[in-house]
Amino acid sequence: MRRFFELPRVWALLGTLLLWTVLSVGAGQVSIGSLSGILASAAVLCVVAIGQMLVVTTGNGAVDLSIPNVMTLSGFLATSVIDGRDSQLFTGLVVILFLGSAVGIFNALTVNHLRIPPMITTLAVGYILTTGTLLFNRGFRTYAISPFLVSFVSTRIVDIPALLVFALLLSFVAYFLLNRTVYGRGLVAMGQNANAAYLAGVRVKTTRLIAYVMSEALAALGGVLLSAGVGGAFLEMGNPFLLQSVGAVVVGGSSILGGRATALGTFLGSIFLVMVVTTMQVLRLAGGLLQVAQGILIILVLVVATVKRN
Amino acid sequence: MRPEAKSAKASGKGQGKGVRRSGTVSYVTGDRQKEGVFPLWSTLLNMTVARQMGRRPWSLVSEREERGWAVPWTKRFTFTEAALEKQITDLSGGNQQKALFTRALLTDTETLLLDDPTRGVDVGVKAEFYQTLRFHVWTYLASGLFGLAAGFCLTGVNTASDVNAAVSYTLLSIAAVVMGGCDLVGGRIDPIGVVLASVTLALLGALLGFLQVSSDFIAAVQGLILLGIVVLRTMFWRRS
Numbered sequence: 001m002r003r004f005f006e007l008p009r010v011w012a013l014l015g016t017l018l019l020w021t022v023l024s025v026g027a028g029q030v031s032i033g034s035l036s037g038i039l040a041s042a043a044v045l046c047v048v049a050i051g052q053m054l055v056v057t058t059g060n061g062a063v064d065l066s067i068p069n070v071m072t073l074s075g076f077l078a079t080s081v082i083d084g085r086d087s088q089l090f091t092g093l094v095v096i097l098f099l100g101s102a103v104g105i106f107n108a109l110t111v112n113h114l115r116i117p118p119m120i121t122t123l124a125v126g127y128i129l130t131t132g133t134l135l136f137n138r139g140f141r142t143y144a145i146s147p148f149l150v151s152f153v154s155t156r157i158v159d160i161p162a163l164l165v166f167a168l169l170l171s172f173v174a175y176f177l178l179n180r181t182v183y184g185r186g187l188v189a190m191g192q193n194a195n196a197a198y199l200a201g202v203r204v205k206t207t208r209l210i211a212y213v214m215s216e217a218l219a220a221l222g223g224v225l226l227s228a229g230v231g232g233a234f235l236e237m238g239n240p241f242l243l244q245s246v247g248a249v250v251v252g253g254s255s256i257l258g259g260r261a262t263a264l265g266t267f268l269g270s271i272f273l274v275m276v277v278t279t280m281q282v283l284r285l286a287g288g289l290l291q292v293a294q295g296i297l298i299i300l301v302l303v304v305a306t307v308k309r310n
Numbered sequence: 311m312r313p314e315a316k317s318a319k320a321s322g323k324g325q326g327k328g329v330r331r332s333g334t335v336s337y338v339t340g341d342r343q344k345e346g347v348f349p350l351w352s353t354l355l356n357m358t359v360a361r362q363m364g365r366r367p368w369s370l371v372s373e374r375e376e377r378g379w380a381v382p383w384t385k386r387f388t389f390t391e392a393a394l395e396k397q398i399t400d401l402s403g404g405n406q407q408k409a410l411f412t413r414a415l416l417t418d419t420e421t422l423l424l425d426d427p428t429r430g431v432d433v434g435v436k437a438e439f440y441q442t443l444r445f446h447v448w449t450y451l452a453s454g455l456f457g458l459a460a461g462f463c464l465t466g467v468n469t470a471s472d473v474n475a476a477v478s479y480t481l482l483s484i485a486a487v488v489m490g491g492c493d494l495v496g497g498r499i500d501p502i503g504v505v506l507a508s509v510t511l512a513l514l515g516a517l518l519g520f521l522q523v524s525s526d527f528i529a530a531v532q533g534l535i536l537l538g539i540v541v542l543r544t545m546f547w548r549r550s
Binding site: 180181182183184186188189192193195196200201202260 | 348355
C-alpha cells in the first residue's frame with residue numbers, strides 16, 4: 001500500500017477523482033457525459049504534454065518553450081492547407097509534421113552544436129514562429145475544418161471522447177518507448193547524468209534530437225486538434241499550453257530536472273490540470289487569477305516533490 | 311561504458327606503425343557522482359546501461375534478461391541479488407563502485423580503462439576488486455607450477471635433461487585440455503577428462519611410434535586430431 005502511494009501518478013489520479021466529484025456535485029449531476037468537454041481538452045493537452053515530457057526528460061533544465069508557437073502556426077498551416085476538404089487532410093498532416101520536425105531539428109542542432117541552453121533556444125525559435133504565424137494570418141482562410149477532423153474531435157465512445165482514447169493510446173506508446181526500448185533507457189539516463197550517460201555509450205546528441213523532434217511533431221499535431229476543436233485557427237491559441245504542458249508533466253510525477261518520466265502520469269496530470277482550470281471557471285475566478293492559481297499549483301507540486309526527495 | 315566505441319574503432323585503423331589502436335573501450339571512473347551513477351535508477355539498471363547502449367535504439371529491453379546478465383557478476387563481487395533491486399544511491403560507496411565495475415565488464419569490451427576506480431572505497435572492497443584482476447595472475451602462477459612439476463617428472467623419466475625435451479608439450483597440453491572436454495575460450499573445465507585425454511594422447515604417441523610413423527609427422531597427426539575434435543565439438547555443442 002505504501003508503495004502504491006509512492007507512485008507519483010497516484011496523486012494526480014486522486015486529485016482528478018476529487019475534482020470530478022466536486023464538479024459533478026456542483027453541476028448537480030454525476031456522469032461522465034457532463035465532463036466529456038473537459039476530457040476532450042485534456043486530451044489535446046495530453047498530446048502536447050507527452051512531447052514536453054520527452055524534452056524535459058533530457059535533463060539539465062530543458063523545457064520546450066516553442067510548443068505554443070508551433071501549435072498556433074500548425075493550426076494556421078493545417079487549416080489553410082486542408083481548407084475544409086477531407087481529400088487534403090493527409091497533405092495537411094504531412095505538412096504540419098514536416099513543420100514540427102523541422103523546428104525540432106533546428107532546436108536540437110542549436111542546443112547540440114552551439115551549446116545554447118534549451119530554454120533560450122526554444123524561446124527564440126518560438127518568437128521566430130510567431131512572426132511566421134502573423135504573416136499567415138494576413139491572407140488565408142483559416143476557419144474551414146475538414147469534416148473528418150471535426151467528427152474525430154467530437155466523437156464520443158460511450159460518453160468518453162475518442163480524442164481521450166487517442167491520447168491514452170499515445171501515452172501507452174510513450175510509456176513503451178521510455179520503459180521498454182534502448183532509446184528510452186538512453187533518454188532517461190542522459191536526464192539523470194549526462195556525463196555518465198555519454199561515458200556509458202549513450203549517443204547524447206542524437207537522443208536529444210529525436211526527443212525534440214517528437215516534441216514539436218506532437219505540438220504540431222496538438223495544434224491541428226485544437227483548431228479542429230475550436231473551429232478554426234486564431235492568434236495565440238497555443239499560449240495557454242506553455243504553462244499547462246509543463247504543469248501536466250510535473251503534476252503527473254515526472255521530474256522537472258529530467259531523468260524520470262512517467263507517461264501515464266502525464267496523461268492523468270493533463271486531466272487533473274484541465275479539471276483545476278474548469279473548477280476555477282465554475283467558481284468564476286477572474287482570468288488572471290486562473291493563471292496565478294495554476295502557477296501556485298505547479299510550484300506546490302514541485303516543492304512537495306523536492307522535499308520528498310531530500 | 312563505451313565512449314564513441316565505433317568511432318574509436320574507425321579512427322584507429324591505418325594509423326601508427328605496428329601499434330594497433332582499435333576496438334571497443336570501457337571506462338570505469340573514480341568520480342562516481344559526476345561520471346558514474348544514475349541516481350534515480352536501481353543497481354541493476356545502472357549495471358546494464360552500457361551494454362544496452364551497444365544495441366540498436368529500437369531494441370527492446372527486459373529487466374529479466376538484464377538480471378540474467380548481472381547475476382553471475384554479483385557472485386563474483388559478493389553482492390546480494392537483493393541489492394540489484396535497490397536504488398543505487400542506497401548502496402555504500404564500495405558497492406556502487408562494484409556496480410560501475412560490473413557495468414564495464416558486462417559490455418564484453420576489448421579494453422578496460424580504469425581511472426582510479428577504487429577512490430573513496432574501503433580496503434576490503436578494494437581488495438575484492440583487484441582480486442578479480444589478480445585472479446588471472448594466480449591462474450598463470452598455478453600453470454607455471456604445474457609446468458615445473460612436469461619438468462621434474464620428465465627429467466626423471468628421461469633420466470637426463472635436454473633443452474628441447476619439453477617443446478612438443480606446448481601443443482600436447484592444449485590437445486589434452488581440448489580432448490578432455492574443456493572449452494578453448496574458457497568457462498568450462500573438466501580435470502578428469504584432461505587426465506584421460508593425456509593418457510590417450512600418450513598412448514596415441516606410442517602407437518604412432520610403434521607404427522614407425524616418422525617423428526616429423528607425429529606432431530602433424532596430433533594437430534589434425536586436435537582440429538578434428540574441436541570442429542566436431544563446436545558442431546555438436548552448437549546443435550545442443
